[in-house]
Amino acid sequence: MQHSVLTFKNRQHGVDFFKVSVDDKSLVICNKCSKQVPRGGKSSTSFNTSNLISHLKHSHRFDGVLKAYEDARAAKDASNLKPAAKKPPGLTHIGEAFEKSKKFARNDPRAKAIEDLIMEMMALDDQPFTLVEDRGFSRLINHLEPRFTLPSRRYFSDVCLPAKYDAIARCIHTLIDNNVKDMSFTMDIWTCDVSPVSMMSLTAQWLNTDFQLYRAVLQTQELPGSHTGTMIHQTLEMVHVVLRDNARNMEKAMKECGVANLGCMAHSLQLAVNEAVLSQRAVSDCVAIGRKIVGHFRQSQVASSALRKLQERLQVPQTRFQQDIATRWNSTFYMLKSLVAQKQAIAAYAVEHHLPATLNAHQWTLVENMLTILDPCEQLTRNISKATATAADVIPSTQALTRLLKQTVPTDHGVKTSKDTLLKAVQSRFGHVEEEPLYYLATILDPRYKDRYFTLASKSNQATDMLREKLLENDGATAGTPQPEEPPEKRSREDGNNSLLGMFEAILEENTEAAIHQENGRVDAELQSYLSEPTLHLSRCPLEYWRSNQSRFECMAQLARKYLSAPCTSVDSERLFSAAGHVMTEERNRLACEKAEMLLFIKKNLPLIHQQVEG
Incomplete structure (x- = not known):
């Protein structure tokens, strides 16, 4: 082989x-x-x-x-032959490997970028400066970038915070200096609950040449001592239009400053509802009982569990009760509304368990009828608190609310006196709005309203004449050639006349025909062409209209940019101080007011800067 x-x-x-x-x-x-x-x-x-x-x-x-x-x-x-071992990317020689393990210098651009992002995170997310001393955060940063040395909290509070504040302030100044001629301001005062600090805010709102709305916090300043009108006056400089709340010290300060100012519509409505409705003895008794019922279920887990079982058995929605806040009437409205929604479940619970208080049949009817009165006020509060709400909404809204309160409906039983009192309070607090130039000029320049929502023809003529004077002041700008307007939209009346929206539509229908056929030689071609065209639907954005039609109505567009930049509430300032409550907490009650101001300034303005960079 x-x-x-x-x-x-x-x-x-x-x-x-x-x-x-x-x-x-x-x-x-x-x-x-x-x-x-x-x-x-x-x-x-x-x-x-x-x-x-x-x-x-x-x-x-x-x-x-x-x-x-x-x-x-x-x-x-x-x-x-064995395959050659692959080398890690970037480690082509010992020098590069050594470079990878070398710590960044403090002035290294990569280290500065990381410090900047950490500072932004602290401001945006209300994180304390001690975050950089937390073990978990340190381990995370070391894992993401071992070459970065995490600075101390003192470095972030004393170096990074002022640097970021100055950088954003320069950007805001540049943004305002870029052809911004007319600005509106809101202001408010806030007192901290955890430290003896009071602050005053000044926020600005304006429209650019393309009718884009901008908001920026210009200042959050400590206001030591008593909040008198003189003290507030000394704080304000170079301000010509201010939207404020209705406190007497704010009114006095505006008079001493000699600046144009308006009261907050939401605050005025709050006062009207409180003095006309919630102060009524029968209503206040129902509210007090409602608070006890809600408090019982919110404070007892056993009671909440028993109520959920009853809700399942009765097949009613398992919603939570809402606790009200005494200074916010609409929170009382939401509390009463949540109680009415659970009326059947509450009655069943009271039979089997103990409740600290109960509403009788008459009180339940009173609450239900009271909700029908307050519902239009709640709709109005939501509308004027939107970011897009302007001074143009004040006259149409108050007229719609007034006419709605004048109507007689079956649900007035037992609450007619409260309804009449609320009507008088609304007329008292808003009866002057048609005499205020800022309000009626903004209204007539809003293509949703124009001159259709004034109570009398004389008021409409007054607004038209004033607008014509403003047009002539702008060096007699000529009107553009009128272009065919898109056909008027079909207006839905599905809500009927028992809602705020339905009342808007009713007022518009009454005044549209007369406005279109009216010929007034006192106004020029541009104004007449604008007023004769159909109004926009209420759901449309007036700024989009002016963005598309500013070439047709060039002079009027300039005025619209000025008057439609004014808000109708001081909600922006109130929201700012809601953020202040997250900045100055029990854990940070020793935070210096100056640093709190910087943090608030960064927190509120940084999104605007990011929007500009991304845009």
Whole structure:
């Protein structure tokens, strides 16, 4: 039996170079020339391939056998080679590896960028400066960027905070200086609950040349001492229009400053509802009982669980009761509304369990009828508290609310006196709005309202005349050629006349035909063309209208940019101080007022800066 010498077999081509001798295993026979070649010894332990290779080199150098062997050998050697180890990307030499482990210098741009982002996070998310000392945060930063050395909290509070404040202030100044001519301001005063600090805010609102609305916090300043009108006056500088609340110290300050100012519509409505409705003895008794009921379920987990079981059994929505806040009448409205929604479940609970107080049948009816009176007021509060609400909404809203309160409906039973008192309070607090130029000019420049929502024709003519005077003051700008306007939208009356929206539509229908056919030679072609066109639907945005039509009504667009920039409430300032409550907490009650001002300034203005950068 013959055996191939596998070491000399070209497996790719199937060629055997030698075979073992049958008679003597210490010899192999060349398959080419049949010559016997010693294997290097007598025992298998001494066998080698040196003699076989020498035989091929001397005897078969030129006949192709040697080349075949060398090719087979090279292929085998290549297959036995181990693949070279891949080097980590970027580590091409020791110098680069060392660079990767080297800490950033304090002034390194990469380190500055990380510090800047940490500072922004502290301001936006109300994080304390001690965050950088927390073990978890330190481990996270070290994992994300081992080369960054986390500075101390003092460094962030004393270096990074002022630097970020100055950078944002420069951006705000640049934004305002960029062709902003007319701005509206809101202001408010806030007192901290956890430290003896009072602050006054000044926020600005304006429209750019493309009718985009901007808001920025210009200042949040400490207001030490008594909040008298004189003290507030000394704080204000270079302000010409201010929207304020109705506190007497604010009114006095505005008079001493000699600046144009308006009261907050939401605050005026709050006072009207409180003095006309919630102060009524029967209503206040119902509210007090409602607070006890809500407090019982909110403070007792056992009572809440029992109520949920009753809700499941009665198949009523499992909603939570809302606790009211004494200074917010609409929160009382929401509390009473949540109680009425759970009336059946509360009655069933009172039969099986103890309640600290209950409403009788007459009181339940009183609450339900009272909600129908307050519902339009709640709708109005939501509308004027929107970010898009302007001074133009005041006259149409108050007229719609007044006419709605004058209507007689079946739900007036038992609450007619409260309704009449609320009507008088609304007329008393808002009766002057049609005499205020800022209000009636903003109204007539709003394409949703124009001159359709004034109570008398004389009021409408007064607004039109004043607008014409303003147009003439703008150097007698000529009107553009009137272009075909899109067809008037179909106005939905599905809400009927029992809602605030339905009353808006009713007023508009009464005054539209007369306004369109009225010809007044005292107004120029531009004004007449604008007023004769159909109004926009209430759901449309007036700023989009002016953005598209400012080339047609160039002079009027300039006035619209001025008067439609004014808000109708001081909600922006109140929201600012809601944020202040998160900045100055029990854990941060030693935070210096100056640093709290900077944090608030950054928190409220940074999104605007980001919007500008991304835009």
